[in-house]
Amino acid sequence: MSDAHGHGDKPFLAHHFEDEDHQFDSGKLGIWAFLVTEILFFSGLFCAYVIYRAMHPEVFTFASNALDTQMGAINTGVLIFSSLTAAWAVRNAQLGQKTGLIVNLSITILCAFGFMGIKYLEYSHKFDKGLFPGDKYEAKEGAYGDESKGNANTVAFTSPDEEESAEEAEPGVAFSNGDSAEAALAEEDGEELAPWNDPNVPEATKRKLKIFFGIYFCMTGLHGIHVLIGILVLGWLLTRAIRGHFTPTYYGPIDFAALYWHLVDLIWIYLFPLLYLIN
Amino acid sequence: MTAAASTEHDHAEGHDHGDHHVLPLWLLIGTWAALMGLTIFTVTASTFHLGAFDLPVAMAIATIKATLVMLIFMHLGFDKSFHSLLIYGSFLFVFLFISFVWIDRGQYQVDINEKEQQEIAIDLGQ
Numbered sequence: 001m002s003d004a005h006g007h008g009d010k011p012f013l014a015h016h017f018e019d020e021d022h023q024f025d026s027g028k029l030g031i032w033a034f035l036v037t038e039i040l041f042f043s044g045l046f047c048a049y050v051i052y053r054a055m056h057p058e059v060f061t062f063a064s065n066a067l068d069t070q071m072g073a074i075n076t077g078v079l080i081f082s083s084l085t086a087a088w089a090v091r092n093a094q095l096g097q098k099t100g101l102i103v104n105l106s107i108t109i110l111c112a113f114g115f116m117g118i119k120y121l122e123y124s125h126k127f128d129k130g131l132f133p134g135d136k137y138e139a140k141e142g143a144y145g146d147e148s149k150g151n152a153n154t155v156a157f158t159s160p161d162e163e164e165s166a167e168e169a170e171p172g173v174a175f176s177n178g179d180s181a182e183a184a185l186a187e188e189d190g191e192e193l194a195p196w197n198d199p200n201v202p203e204a205t206k207r208k209l210k211i212f213f214g215i216y217f218c219m220t221g222l223h224g225i226h227v228l229i230g231i232l233v234l235g236w237l238l239t240r241a242i243r244g245h246f247t248p249t250y251y252g253p254i255d256f257a258a259l260y261w262h263l264v265d266l267i268w269i270y271l272f273p274l275l276y277l278i279n
Numbered sequence: 280m281t282a283a284a285s286t287e288h289d290h291a292e293g294h295d296h297g298d299h300h301v302l303p304l305w306l307l308i309g310t311w312a313a314l315m316g317l318t319i320f321t322v323t324a325s326t327f328h329l330g331a332f333d334l335p336v337a338m339a340i341a342t343i344k345a346t347l348v349m350l351i352f353m354h355l356g357f358d359k360s361f362h363s364l365l366i367y368g369s370f371l372f373v374f375l376f377i378s379f380v381w382i383d384r385g386q387y388q389v390d391i392n393e394k395e396q397q398e399i400a401i402d403l404g405q
Binding site: 024028029032033035036039040043046047050051054055069073076077080081083084086087088090091094095203204207258259262263265266269270272273274277278279 | 299301302304307310311315325328329341344345348351352353354361370372376377381384391395399
């Protein structure tokens, strides 16, 4: 790569750096500057979230029920574990443990694929129920129903004046007004689901629900793109680790990629409670 | 050989170059365990209906988790303070950004309410 310009015995030391520390420090400053732009990049979406939630809290409370908390929690665990292996990989690189570095990078990449796999299941479940981003949104029967959270937590929309009656109703009964049972059967037969039309939810709220999914898909989608880019970067570093490029004095790329990966984890740490854990 | 040894010695002293601080394994695994514990805690906390405290509690836990990730996994606790300044500075600007939009939103609240009333009127008309 930089052989022609290298410093002889240090093939990855670019000619414009005095020494490896100089190169490392420059790279580290660069990655931190990049992470700052990433935070500002995501902040636009967080801003949209904050403003819209402040304006229509009831939309978020209700729409959050369509999200699968269990899958979100598993994905949080997967991402946190991959953060551990990424941090461990940096330690391996610092100590010149080639095998450990390869193993930890591989586990990190596998976790990233696992995250995307679970994300794929979640998205396809949403799409099956007609919960698309933007104008394609057309909620179908059961979209906000019992399936994602189990019968015990059956969703009942409670506007202030309906709160009492909803509390009196037994959990599980609130949604099984005949239609949803038929809808569940229809789904098993592979037939089209009926449009979702819960009489308990005001029309004004129904109209706004699609904006929640616009925000949900933008935030998790942009995050997902970052995970995919992370897979590419870490995959490339894995090939370099196998080729034995990294030493205790040259491990910058591992450190910088791990910092990026931790930031992706950091953003998910906020996305998870903001989207999935709304009561 | 001697040159290499002296370089290593310098790093062990860790004066200027805090970057090369090697974190002990127990700290990494301990941090992971704390993050997992806090994740379970936040999921459990969300099943209790804390009303107005739901969001602050969830955000407080998320911020503790984020701080752990930054200070330990991202080495900020052992790194040059300039990197911390960069990242905390970005949070300040995110705060300013959202605050200004928030203030601006208030300016249009009257129009928004009006439009919503119109929408409701249309609904009733149908």
